[in-house]
Amino acid sequence: MLRQDPVLARLCTVVLFCLLFTGPLLMSGCGGAPVDAVYPQKGAIQESFTEPARTRLKKTYPITMPVSGRIERINKEPNDKVKKGQTLARYDLVPFNRAVDEAQAAVAELEARLVVQDDNRLEQTALVEAKSAIDASTEALKASEEQVVAERARWERANKQFKRMKALLSGNAIAQTKLDDVQLLAETALIELKKQQFYLAAMKAVTFAVNLGPLYVKRYLGRKELERAIIEHQRSQAKARLALARHNLELAAIRSPINGVVLEKYEQGDSPLPAGKPLLLLGNLKDLEVVAEALTQDALRISPGTAVSLEPATGLKPIPARVKRIDPAGFTKLSSLGVEQQRVKVIVSLDGPTRGLGVGYRVQARFFTGSKSDALKVSRFSVMQGPDGSFYVFKIQDNRLKKQTVKIGLRSDLNLEVLEGLTDKDLIVARPDTTMEPGTKVTPNK
Numbered sequence: 001m002l003r004q005d006p007v008l009a010r011l012c013t014v015v016l017f018c019l020l021f022t023g024p025l026l027m028s029g030c031g032g033a034p035v036d037a038v039y040p041q042k043g044a045i046q047e048s049f050t051e052p053a054r055t056r057l058k059k060t061y062p063i064t065m066p067v068s069g070r071i072e073r074i075n076k077e078p079n080d081k082v083k084k085g086q087t088l089a090r091y092d093l094v095p096f097n098r099a100v101d102e103a104q105a106a107v108a109e110l111e112a113r114l115v116v117q118d119d120n121r122l123e124q125t126a127l128v129e130a131k132s133a134i135d136a137s138t139e140a141l142k143a144s145e146e147q148v149v150a151e152r153a154r155w156e157r158a159n160k161q162f163k164r165m166k167a168l169l170s171g172n173a174i175a176q177t178k179l180d181d182v183q184l185l186a187e188t189a190l191i192e193l194k195k196q197q198f199y200l201a202a203m204k205a206v207t208f209a210v211n212l213g214p215l216y217v218k219r220y221l222g223r224k225e226l227e228r229a230i231i232e233h234q235r236s237q238a239k240a241r242l243a244l245a246r247h248n249l250e251l252a253a254i255r256s257p258i259n260g261v262v263l264e265k266y267e268q269g270d271s272p273l274p275a276g277k278p279l280l281l282l283g284n285l286k287d288l289e290v291v292a293e294a295l296t297q298d299a300l301r302i303s304p305g306t307a308v309s310l311e312p313a314t315g316l317k318p319i320p321a322r323v324k325r326i327d328p329a330g331f332t333k334l335s336s337l338g339v340e341q342q343r344v345k346v347i348v349s350l351d352g353p354t355r356g357l358g359v360g361y362r363v364q365a366r367f368f369t370g371s372k373s374d375a376l377k378v379s380r381f382s383v384m385q386g387p388d389g390s391f392y393v394f395k396i397q398d399n400r401l402k403k404q405t406v407k408i409g410l411r412s413d414l415n416l417e418v419l420e421g422l423t424d425k426d427l428i429v430a431r432p433d434t435t436m437e438p439g440t441k442v443t444p445n446k
Contacts (some may be wrong), residue, residue, distance in 0.1 A: 010054065025421050032399050036430040037444035040378045046371040047410040048419075051293035051308070053348065054355050054366040061258055063280040065273050066251035069095065074269040074279060082256040082282060087268055089279060091252040100249055103242035104409040110235040137207040144200040151196045155189035160410075162186040260284035263359060288357060290321065290348040292365045296330050299344045308348050310385060311364040312357060319357075323367070324349040369412050376424060377415040385407070393422065394429040394436055394445050399430070403438045432443045 065071070070092040076082065127252045264281040267273065268346060290310060294302075302323055310319040323346060330344040341418065348365060357363070383391050395404040406421035422428070429436070 007270070032443040033442035034443045034445055035396075036384065037396055037413050037427050037446050038379070038430045039446075040376050040418060040424050041425055042374055042424055043417055044371070044373045045377050045410050045412050045417050046368055047374045047412055048309075048366050048368045049294075050365065051292045051294050051346075053290045053363050054360055055288055055361045055363065056373060057263075057283040057285075057359055058287040058289055059283070060088050061256075061260070061282040061300065062265065062278060063254060063256075063282060064273050065279065066254065068275045068314055068430065069249045069253070069268045069396055070269060070272040074265065074267060074434050076262050076265065077099045078262050080262045080266055082258075082262060083258060084259050086256045086400045087253065088256055091254075093249070093252060096249040096252050097243065099245040100242065103238060103245045105152040106238040107235060110231055110238055113231050131222070137203065141200070141207045142190060144196065144203045148193070148196045148200050151189065151193040155186065155193045158186035158189040160180070161281055164345040205210060248290055258282060258284055263323045264294050267311070283359065286355065288359070289324065290350070290363060291364060292346045292348065293333065293343045294346045294367070296342045296344050298367070298369075298439065299326055299330075299346060302326070302346070302367050303328070307368045309366040309368070310348070310350070311363065311366065312355065315404075318366075319353070319355060319363075320351040321348045321365075322345075322351055371419065372410060375410060375417040376419075377417050378422070379430065380411075380416055381413060381442060382428055384432055384434075385418055394432045394438075397431065397443055399443065401436055401440045401442060404428075 028178075063139065067237050072090045072092075074089050076088060082088065118262075122223045145387050162179075162185075165179045168179075171289040261284070262280055265281045266278040269279075283298040290308075304323050304325060307325040308321040308323060310321050314321065325347040327345040330342050333341050335341050339439035346365075346367075378393065382393055384393070385391055390405055391408050392403050392405045395402045404421055404426075411417070427446070429442075
């Protein structure tokens, strides 16, 4: 059995006492737990935020079929250059020329019919002659009526004479031969009266018929006016068809409206196609711009003219740009985590060369919202945020931690500007964590 050393026993008791009652002090070190510490630095800081963006053109020019027809093969391909006024596709013009010729012939025919229709010389002569005949028949009718009146008066006188002679014959005042002569005169006068009455009736019929002449002539002229109106309407329609045929012939020439490039090709051609069929999409890469969807709270920090840096790909130099326009209306969009966000479109114009960018390219847009050349700044990792939204750091005073509230200004990816709460002579914990407590003794590693 081993013999126990009294000195060793007392030493073990001291060690056990230290482990049981001074463990927390050992955890923090007898001189305090070592921590990395830094001083706030003065220097330049630039605040920004980054959003994914894509390129687009301010304006594109879709080329479509202006009119239905058959076109030849389209020889242009995407990225081919085009010049303003350059022919992009050719029509088969035979149907268009034929339509123009047919419309011209129809107009000429209707105009010739109008010339014939306007020649009313025969009708006007007939109308004059009819009016002369009316005047003559009117005079003849008037003379006939006067003759009937005269013959009636003569017959009445002869008839009265006959009656008187007949009375005288009964009294044997005259001879029978005298009565016979008077009777013959009365009968002759009656015959003449009836003949004149018949002639008068005939003249009335003739006058009525003659009076209808101008009416029929006028009716005929009226029908001619109606026919003329119909022909004029038909001529107007023919002229409209001619104008349309000429317009279609002018449209049957597909030319480039700009100096630019072919962005997309939809049809090969060499086939009949309907009007409005898309053929090509043109654009000018000098009109390239960028559109980003920024959070509305970030959009409030920028304005037209704000500097932007576009990063097209890793390893390539950024392209300088500026905010051109911020859309007035925002929209709701789900983030990758399914959180609803209010965003707004921000249009960015390029200030430098596009460096091979095309339409629909993805880029990273960095928006610079502020900068200072002599700001008091600390690392983002040195600042913590409390439950109430305030910011604080752990300042080291007399080798003990002190919770120091700070006011934050500009923010970059790595640094924060401190407006209040620190100076460049204050030593702070470089990377604090939530387990640290104010008053804890520490040993700073500067």
